[in-house]
Amino acid sequence: MTISSHPGRVTLDGQLLGYWEREAARLDALATGSRFAWQRRRYLRKAEVARAKAELSRQREATRGQDGSASET
Known part of the structure; x- marks a missing residue:
């Protein structure tokens, strides 16, 4: 049995990055399917906020990648 190598330690920022990207995609899909323009604008604004957080x-x-020698707390 071959054990796959792990990509390294997953940090909170790494998890948040994936979450905010998925959230932005979800909000974009909601904006596409929205019935009213004001709903579409609101979803698009929220998607932009999610992309900024990502x-x-x-x-x-x-x-963190550049400071490879820094200790993590």
């Missing part, structure tokens, strides 16, 4: 987590992950 970008923040992405930047934190990138910073």
